Amino acid sequence: MGNFTIVAGARPNFMKIAPIIHEIQKLQKEKSGVSFRLIHTGQHYDKKMSGDFFEQLDIPQPHANLGAGGGTQAEQTAAIMVAFEKELMENRPDLVLVVGDVTSTLSCSIAAKKLQIDVAHVEGGIRSGDLGMPEEINRMVTDSITDHFFTTSEIANQNLRNSGFSEDKIHFVGNTMIDTLLAQMPKFQKPEGAIFDQLEAGNYFVMTMHRPANVDQEHKLKAMIDAILDGTKGLPIIFPVHPRTAKNLQAIGIEAPNLNMVEPLGYLEFNYLVKNAKGVITDSGGITEEASVMNVPCITLRDNTERPETIDLGTNELVGTNPEKLKPYLDKIMSGDWKKYKGIPLWDGKTAERIVKILEDKYPSVK
Template identity: 50%
Template sequence: MKLSVIAGARPNFMKIAPIMWEIARRPGVTAQLVHTGQHYDEKMSKLFFEQLQIPKPNIDLEVGSGSHAVQTAEVMKRFEPVVLEQKPDAVIVVGDVNSTIACAMTAVKLGVPVAHVEAGLRSFDRTMPEEINRLLTDAISDWLFVSEPSGIENLKKEGTDPKRVFFVGNVMIDTLVACRDRFSAAGGLDAFGVRPNEYVVLTLHRPANVDDPAVFGGLIRAIEAVQRDLPIVFPVHPRTRKIMAAQSTHLPNVKLVEPLGYLEFMNLVSNARFVMTDSGGIQEETTFLGVPCLTLRNNTERPSTVDQGTNVLVGLDPDRIIAAAQTAVRADRSAHRVPELWDGRASERIIDVLTR
């Protein structure tokens, strides 16, 4: 069996890593790794690939940035000759980035079946580009690999043939389980000037939160209040840093740091008192680790992290965020549960299905 595995953006790396590990263990199964270059920071990409022991991509499409239409079209244009030349038996796409839908559409139109890892997740907010990518990718994929029960229910309501749906667990948790013993060795907390359980981790990257001055101003007000009680470590994207610089802010206890590698970041998260984020994957990782998480969004496509985990959907109202932060400081970590099949073996189940 010859597979093409697609990685496009940084969140994809943690998802394709255990899939590549599992393929390497299977006799008779080979994989070509295609990096679309949607996230093209060479230093960060190289670091992630080294830390996660992902083989060097066979092909780098070097697409780079652009509008959604430009980026999606460019991936399709550059991926098509790869499929025609390599003739894979199937293409594996993960997550919900532009590369996911672009490579899925290209493969399907050339008659190559597609497996979608993390299928069925829904925020029910079609203003999110990721939601459109999820819906379209699920509609055209042959195998739908689901990470949590809500995905099964969502696909059922959409009329999906149940024979295409497989509940396999969460590949991001596969990576976390495999790498957990290496977190502390990657870099201690001293570099950030903080001590275990005495700081907050913050991430903000969604355009809806960062680009709207009114929304971002409200979030800054909440952050300003939280940092009076606990230091905040904020791995910040250069673009977000520029937007913050244009705001009149007083955040002496917020430590702005460069984007971190996977191991360094997960060490930071695992030792935090709580996390504030608008990321999807971090909601899952904190749930597994038992670290309280405040999600700075009005919706989530990962409801199991709220129902069973440590995640609280706090929205964008500054007063509500501040109140939730005060509660998170006192949170009982023993109450959380790990969702079903988040056991480090999702990739094994995925390759089992494909080889059958």
């Protein structure tokens, strides 16, 4: 594996690439001719991504930040492509590795392929079937031009086969997000503050909501929060709130003594809360993966999911966006009658090791 560019555009992307960087760094100690550049597109400005963030993950600061955040979908896509093309022309790699399904994943794949540079997609092949989600467009376009797919599940492999991709491009390796979760679990830490000091393990809920379908219509958001408050029967709910959601909640005037709206939390703090929660209520795909592996009951407020393995083998249930359907699921969590984690193949903490072995085979380094 010679010269290699790794792209991240948002905080969860860094969780996914951290274990891959660790494996490349191991290889660098053994062999010459192995090099990588870590590029942050700057897609999401996140004040929590300070020096501490990179120290916690034990990865270097990005070699470059393209600063291409803000604007509409099209403006952001274009800004990332322009900046990343320049980066590639100045530092041409053998391979560009992209992760997940954010705008950066799409933009950087296109820029690389137009310069005839190979692309590898970590989390290739996952599909929700919902073209109303920008992420689904990003997945489909990225996968249509990818050279190597590193997949998280047999379902993703089948999606790619159905699209006509040959087996030699599909590499079933597992989930790098779980590599990070298992490596970081001993470092999880309770967030600071009186709200968190009062929580009893197994006796509170963690909630996240950010998808427009859930948070952009005031009456719908109010009905959903009311249903959650009703079904959790006064147990504390910790709700790290995105600024947009906070604004909408303020407009509705939702308040309850057990609903604790807090600032977004760091990775170690957030997952400490998830690990010790009675249950998780979310519309995020990544959290369903982590909750499943930690055997914590999880309810997904969406009509579809690109991670069906978290339902078949994990602790996740797809409830939909209708507040009236929530009660029986919350009743099951409250009574302790929830399914257990069955184990998802290759979600074992060794995914990055498998990825780097394949890359070394496909792009040999100088011995």
